[in-house]
Amino acid sequence: MKAVRVHEYDENVSPGSLHVEEVDEPEIEGPLDVIVRIGGAGLCRTDIHVVEGQWAPLNDPDGTLLPYVLGHENAGWVEEVGSAVTNVEVGDAVILHPLITCGLCRACRAGNDMHCIAGVFPGLDSDGGMADLLKTNARAVMKLPEGVEPKDVAAHADAGLTAYHAVKKSVSILHPGTRAVVIGAGGGLGHIGLQCLKAMTPAEIIVVDALDPALELARDWGADQTVKVDGGHVDTVLEMTDGLGAEAVLDFVVENGAIDDGVQMLQPAGDYYVIGYGQNLNIPAIEIIGNEINFIGNLVGTYNDLVELMTLQAQGKVTLHTSTYPLDAADDAMQDLNSGNLQGRGILVPEGAAA
């Protein structure tokens, strides 16, 4: 089958970093295995960070991972199932929770799929879904409602799920009268997070972004206020928040100084949600204790989070902004993403996937 692979790390993410080539098809080995024919695979900043080698200490400590298939944000149709699979049938349209989990460890038994002690993360630490087929397991597949196309929701499998998961944590502190600052609404996660905030909380939403088109879209998606990154943006947010800062900051960027600015926008006793990544959190402890602020890490959400997010999608409360590329154009898509020329989430579609 056809697949998109990385052969070597390249911190410049040069053209040609991604190779579209023939690889062996996956096979059912265990009774709970599920093979999915991919309908759409999302392209993510994390794919850039993988190519850069930023993930290597975590996902490739022994240096044996390459070459491997990218793609951790997948949806498609069930192609084949193991003998003990009962929750899906061949032909079902499905979206995939990004992890393959055991179901038996403490984390799985508490619903925290993303902390499964035996968890495998296709596209990050094993072959992913930028290919014709992907192997996962019964616990990872969620049936799509009638009429929903896999490529139209694939971006929820990771981008949406992560954004939703972070927003859900913030619900308990975002009562009427509070303000939530969203840093970065133009990217794949931010625009979903913004819509989730709107659907799930009565907070006033302030979107901070460097680009005018992103701010315009943010207004359409429900931002109450928008602030351009122009050097005076911290002061602008402080003015909008009684000089105190916001109760919550959701930082979907965490690169290029975003977190340094963001911390200044947070009020005492506030929560800072670290969602994007790329730079260090570097802050004097005296500020953390003096203001009694918290930094909340966010990975992808749980399987139940994914079900809830798909409900918001079905209710029309969350809309995805995507651009599709043929699987063969994966490298072009990554170049577009890296240079800021990709509007919305990029979705790779294998030839013949569309019905």
Next chain:
Amino acid sequence: MKAVRVHEYDENVSPGSLHVEEVDEPEIEGPLDVIVRIGGAGLCRTDIHVVEGQWAPLNDPDGTLLPYVLGHENAGWVEEVGSAVTNVEVGDAVILHPLITCGLCRACRAGNDMHCIAGVFPGLDSDGGMADLLKTNARAVMKLPEGVEPKDVAAHADAGLTAYHAVKKSVSILHPGTRAVVIGAGGGLGHIGLQCLKAMTPAEIIVVDALDPALELARDWGADQTVKVDGGHVDTVLEMTDGLGAEAVLDFVVENGAIDDGVQMLQPAGDYYVIGYGQNLNIPAIEIIGNEINFIGNLVGTYNDLVELMTLQAQGKVTLHTSTYPLDAADDAMQDLNSGNLQGRGILVPEGAAA
């Protein structure tokens, strides 16, 4: 009256940094004012950090604070009250919540005294309790049970209250089978935090400290395991925690690399309580999101926290380790603290304070 004042910042905290001198007595001005005759005033690493000037950007932004009286950890007897005070009478033995609060702002109305928007913190941003008398208000005073001496519990007013507050936040995640790492048990806060953990949670407690006497005392106070800081201490803690790290790390030090080590002792999805301060939290965001860990800031606790802590004290579940000095010896006490020669919490006692 006699008081201990700082006249200038000195990052070396040289002998002579503290001046014991005559100042005017405070006077009742408002109907809710309370003047307390000090029975004991605790000496804290924060006093060192104040002298160093580390707090100046926060508590003295205009450079107009000096000279002023130190002492933010106070207990004594009510000397005089304003016309509208109903909860204490002259002569009552009291411990003081460290902040003077308004009682009317949102934070006060939610019980979060330490986030009062009009809060004053005697000893930090106004004249404190290393003196014969201190002015506070009705909301800050808590009556002591019959027979309890102010100087014996003064250290709970800030050190104990901060430790208790952080431990209380950790209760919800410390179910049976979990492990809590306590970094720094020898100082004023750590030894109380350790005892609170023992009284309030079923977690296994692992104490990490650089000094053997502190580790010995930790065992007496209920530590299940002790680990000396010897270069191999991170690995030792990982071995004690199934290679995963602990569910919670309570860092009472946050200086000299403690937090860098501590983060390595934390398991995925774990909570890191920042209680001490002195260095930066400096960590790649990819580790925060990849492991989905949280950093929880901790300031002093609420008034209700103080009541709860005094209950543990009354029940014999928490015992203070203190060394007393005459108020006149304040500068010696600070030198002892700074050089590591002060055992337990140092308590300054004004002449004639003991009944």
Next chain:
Amino acid sequence: MKAVRVHEYDENVSPGSLHVEEVDEPEIEGPLDVIVRIGGAGLCRTDIHVVEGQWAPLNDPDGTLLPYVLGHENAGWVEEVGSAVTNVEVGDAVILHPLITCGLCRACRAGNDMHCIAGVFPGLDSDGGMADLLKTNARAVMKLPEGVEPKDVAAHADAGLTAYHAVKKSVSILHPGTRAVVIGAGGGLGHIGLQCLKAMTPAEIIVVDALDPALELARDWGADQTVKVDGGHVDTVLEMTDGLGAEAVLDFVVENGAIDDGVQMLQPAGDYYVIGYGQNLNIPAIEIIGNEINFIGNLVGTYNDLVELMTLQAQGKVTLHTSTYPLDAADDAMQDLNSGNLQGRGILVPEGAAA
């Protein structure tokens, strides 16, 4: 001044139960007292229950309360303040938290104003606001935004506050895909609760009511589904909820069998919010444990809840449905309420109150 008083309990609530008569004006006695000129006083089913004597065991155990002034839902303008009041000035338009609280007990210090151990509830256990003037204290008054008329928001002081308080408790369980059943949307509380649910949660809202006009209004206020009480209503709700029942039932009625029906609409592990009252909760314990369901009692909310509710009002997310009566017509208003002829919340307006 003029006031509306009850002289004797009457379980039939006969015409003439309420007496409009001259009484002495209240006077400032303590430094934190506040006297308010009433702009509007809400009429509540609780007033009926007081006249019936249903509250007597709780608010009049010694039988010494009568005659007294009704009215526990008040807004107006500050008329006079005690010497230590700093948060309002004479002339300020204010809404009143229904309790006069001490600010010093554990409950007050935790923000739970309604559980103040020294709390006084004007209109329930002391003279209330169906009068020209009412005495309360500084902790109970909240300034209204410019341009907001007291009589237009008075109903929030108890009806709105209680509904908001219950809804706020439900937020943590009402994630996307859940269903909240609202029993009774036509009354003073239900129509506010419904709007709060809409503003604060993504739950699907199912309104159950006996009257068609109430169901029609419910649709305008945001109900996703409406169900008429017609004998088949329990089955209808079960059909709407996959045969399982809803995750939450908010019962604003709790009379005439409402709670017996409501419990059947609740799914296992669900929460039943008891908000109205009038009958007994009478259910076999085996059903409580077999389904592991919870019954959550609800009194009025906190002061901060009131602030949050007024924010929703200011944002246009909550609209009150009221009918005004002159204070002199109090007895007519109560007869209208008791006979079901009062549309929305009844508001009594003293002569000359409107600016």
Next chain:
Amino acid sequence: MKAVRVHEYDENVSPGSLHVEEVDEPEIEGPLDVIVRIGGAGLCRTDIHVVEGQWAPLNDPDGTLLPYVLGHENAGWVEEVGSAVTNVEVGDAVILHPLITCGLCRACRAGNDMHCIAGVFPGLDSDGGMADLLKTNARAVMKLPEGVEPKDVAAHADAGLTAYHAVKKSVSILHPGTRAVVIGAGGGLGHIGLQCLKAMTPAEIIVVDALDPALELARDWGADQTVKVDGGHVDTVLEMTDGLGAEAVLDFVVENGAIDDGVQMLQPAGDYYVIGYGQNLNIPAIEIIGNEINFIGNLVGTYNDLVELMTLQAQGKVTLHTSTYPLDAADDAMQDLNSGNLQGRGILVPEGAAA
């Protein structure tokens, strides 16, 4: 194999209600099935209630259940496993979570095993463990530590698990200075609940029981105060709790008026944990809303709860009080339980089960 079956409901639970007889052995059918050789099966008041027919509306609505094998509290050794079972091997000593769950529904994915929509409860709605063999599945089995005998811990599988689950819910409200009333410490659940409270909270524990031996044992297990049911017991508890009542009441009885007394021992804003059953909860709604109290239903706990409870057992913080009977003497054991002559939890041991 030998098994203990019920043939007909008998509200008097007459001698001879239980039949020890030969039945077919269970067989592995699905890939995740596990067959366990029983080492000990606990006898529970629920077994009496099943024989009485009290459960019939819930577990036998069609009247087709009888005859069937009792026993929902089981431990033993793995006898045979299905092809996809990976977490246990033949010969492993195991304790059984009481439900057979699907692992795929929302409840399972959130860790709430007891609310699995496809859950089967052997001993309640299908053949149970009072037999030589029991069929369950991979998700229900938990390996015992080396050296722990199944019959010594079997009572944790339901009695312990339910008690632990209820206590765990109470942890968040039982801070230092609070009081927890335990109603019924002599039965199988109460004595475990009492020890869990001691291990997991700093609350003062007040035990209320009708029998002196139970009160004596309660003191050994850590009760701070004991109160005999003698007519004045409600007043005694109120005296012990400042006239207000306790913050939490854990009612392990809920029969013979226990809950009517218990509600009077609860303070405003308190939580009443319904754990036992037998009578109705019958209380005026005005008391629920006037005092803003909650009634919390409790079924068995989660799988993770069981792991945590076994940790407390291993740490020596919880000790079981049991009496063993041969499986053949099941009917005698039930008569002893019903007449109050059974000390501690009764455990039925099949012939040849003991190593």
